[in-house]
Amino acid sequence: MVLAACRTARGRVLRGEGVQGLAQAFLHAGSQAVLASLWDVDDHQTARLMRGFYRELLRGRPKADALRSAKLAMLRSDPDASPRDWGGFVMIGAASGPVPLVARTWWQRWNGWPLWIVAALVAAALPLAWRARPAARA
Numbered sequence: 001m002v003l004a005a006c007r008t009a010r011g012r013v014l015r016g017e018g019v020q021g022l023a024q025a026f027l028h029a030g031s032q033a034v035l036a037s038l039w040d041v042d043d044h045q046t047a048r049l050m051r052g053f054y055r056e057l058l059r060g061r062p063k064a065d066a067l068r069s070a071k072l073a074m075l076r077s078d079p080d081a082s083p084r085d086w087g088g089f090v091m092i093g094a095a096s097g098p099v100p101l102v103a104r105t106w107w108q109r110w111n112g113w114p115l116w117i118v119a120a121l122v123a124a125a126l127p128l129a130w131r132a133r134p135a136a137r138a
Helices: 022-028 043-060 063-077 112-131
Strands: 011-014 018-021 034-037 089-091
Touching: 011 022, 018 022, 022 034, 022 089, 034 063, 043 063, 063 089
Parallel strands: none
Antiparallel strands: 011 018, 034 089
16 A cells, blocks of 8 residues: 555554554555655655656565665655655555556556547447348338
8 A cells, every 4th residue: 555645654652552543554454565654745756756666566576675766766866855755655564575566458558548439430330330221121
């Protein structure tokens, strides 16, 4: 689960239970791991980090390694950038395993537009086919 918003890793500290918050709710609901933020994050910088994170996941890297690589890529691309932009994101839970991603089919790559073309052609051809049919003999 990815919670790419402000302070999603924070919560109340309960004695004997630890931090209880949104991230823990997803873990209790069955998520293997949760990527969440410890503090307020910038939207633009978070989007950059998430692109790098998902790029690494698509390469088959484990979740924690993908996050680390995305953070390092941001640091390399702008050495003067503030760690506040990428340092607040943490992986909670089973971070070592890869994420089983489903390969996109040809249909998903084309976003379904061929279906609309075929449907439009069939809809346009139906009236022509109806007029061209032979007359019934009595």
